[in-house]
Amino acid sequence: MSMPTIKAVRAFTVRGGGADYHDQAGGHWIDDHIGTPMGKYPEYRQSRQSFGINVLGTLVVEIEASDGTVGFAVTTAGEIGAFIVEKHLSRFLIGRQVTEIEKIWDQMYFATQYYGRKGVVLNTISGVDLALWDLLAKVRKEPVHALLGGPVRDELQFYATGARPDLAKQMGFIGGKLPLHHVPAEGEEGLKKNIELLAEMRSRCGDDFWLMYDCWMSLDLNYATKLAHKAHEYGLKWIEEALSPDDYWGYAELRKNVPKGMLVTTGEHEATRWGFKLLLEMGCCDIIQPDVGWCGGVTELIKISALADAHSALVVPHGSSVYSYHFVITRQNSPFAEFLMMHPVPDQVVPMFTPLLLDEPVPVNGRMKASALDKPGFGVRLNPEIKLHRPYING
Numbered sequence: 001m002s003m004p005t006i007k008a009v010r011a012f013t014v015r016g017g018g019a020d021y022h023d024q025a026g027g028h029w030i031d032d033h034i035g036t037p038m039g040k041y042p043e044y045r046q047s048r049q050s051f052g053i054n055v056l057g058t059l060v061v062e063i064e065a066s067d068g069t070v071g072f073a074v075t076t077a078g079e080i081g082a083f084i085v086e087k088h089l090s091r092f093l094i095g096r097q098v099t100e101i102e103k104i105w106d107q108m109y110f111a112t113q114y115y116g117r118k119g120v121v122l123n124t125i126s127g128v129d130l131a132l133w134d135l136l137a138k139v140r141k142e143p144v145h146a147l148l149g150g151p152v153r154d155e156l157q158f159y160a161t162g163a164r165p166d167l168a169k170q171m172g173f174i175g176g177k178l179p180l181h182h183v184p185a186e187g188e189e190g191l192k193k194n195i196e197l198l199a200e201m202r203s204r205c206g207d208d209f210w211l212m213y214d215c216w217m218s219l220d221l222n223y224a225t226k227l228a229h230k231a232h233e234y235g236l237k238w239i240e241e242a243l244s245p246d247d248y249w250g251y252a253e254l255r256k257n258v259p260k261g262m263l264v265t266t267g268e269h270e271a272t273r274w275g276f277k278l279l280l281e282m283g284c285c286d287i288i289q290p291d292v293g294w295c296g297g298v299t300e301l302i303k304i305s306a307l308a309d310a311h312s313a314l315v316v317p318h319g320s321s322v323y324s325y326h327f328v329i330t331r332q333n334s335p336f337a338e339f340l341m342m343h344p345v346p347d348q349v350v351p352m353f354t355p356l357l358l359d360e361p362v363p364v365n366g367r368m369k370a371s372a373l374d375k376p377g378f379g380v381r382l383n384p385e386i387k388l389h390r391p392y393i394n395g
């Protein structure tokens, strides 16, 4: 069967929400004194935007095939990503068959290895890879999950990440992940406040609701160990991304230090099979949380997930909306998914990449039927009302 070839590759940037979900207007819960590695500097404590959490913005990658089919994907990489796609990666795409995903991934990774390996380059490669899967699935008139082996369950179950687990419980989610607000530099007083908030949410949510703390790389081993033991009293299910993503040794220690039954999770800022191999082989965590828009795309997530399965670790991808839903529904070792609450309060469910995408499915009563993912490709469209900017042109 002859397959269409790739005729054009276009990279756009967008500001204000979308895949760069930290790029929100003021007053949003996601930028309200959340603990970060920059929290040691008081002037960067109140707002993550103050140190530049939203400088990248969203990258949109569009790939057009010779039969006119267009695949696209969005990720966090902005103008730097657009440069990499247009000036470097497009050469590995133009003229290729739409089925050549594995070879294209290999060439993109090894051609950028001298300046890439992780971070924004891998975000960019992920964006191209996801656009290729969207394109191939559309050419085949199938959802991406069908290309990945098909659903292993009838529906997805979600926990919610946001400032109000109590409201998430009312909305039908199975758990709520709170952002940790105070860092070690805020001393005993900060630690007390961190525990008080958890205690308050536990009393509002009751004993059976999962509560987790997302520490966004802000702690040291000693503080994380102390927090875990104090939080155990309030039934903390897991402690997430407590340490720097480079501190594999610290994670391995933390996993030994936490109270029995508490899970250690990490990996949203990790990339590729080689990064996750370190986390898994060093026994750093119980659950890995690759972001499919950052870790290398679906092509790499397949490998990461197989590696995790062999280490008896669960894979619960970070955020990433439809790009993760199509994967999670096909994997036994991904029993539930994350839903990032993008409403500013957040007292209602809004699509995670709003306002950039149309037809983006959302959980209803904390669940999503597999049939909500049955449209060709990833099943989403770009909102034509959102202005795209193309800063570079390949060739």
Ligand SMILES: C[C@H](O)[C@H](O)CC(=O)C(=O)O
Binding pocket: 030, 034, 161, 178, 179, 214, 216, 268, 318, 319, 338, 340
């Ligand atoms: C809430 C966290 O600080 C971050 O914004 C999102 C995240 O790490 C997660 O969803 O996990």
Ligand SMILES: [Mg+2]
Binding pocket: 214, 216, 240, 241, 268, 318
């Ligand atoms: Mg996280």
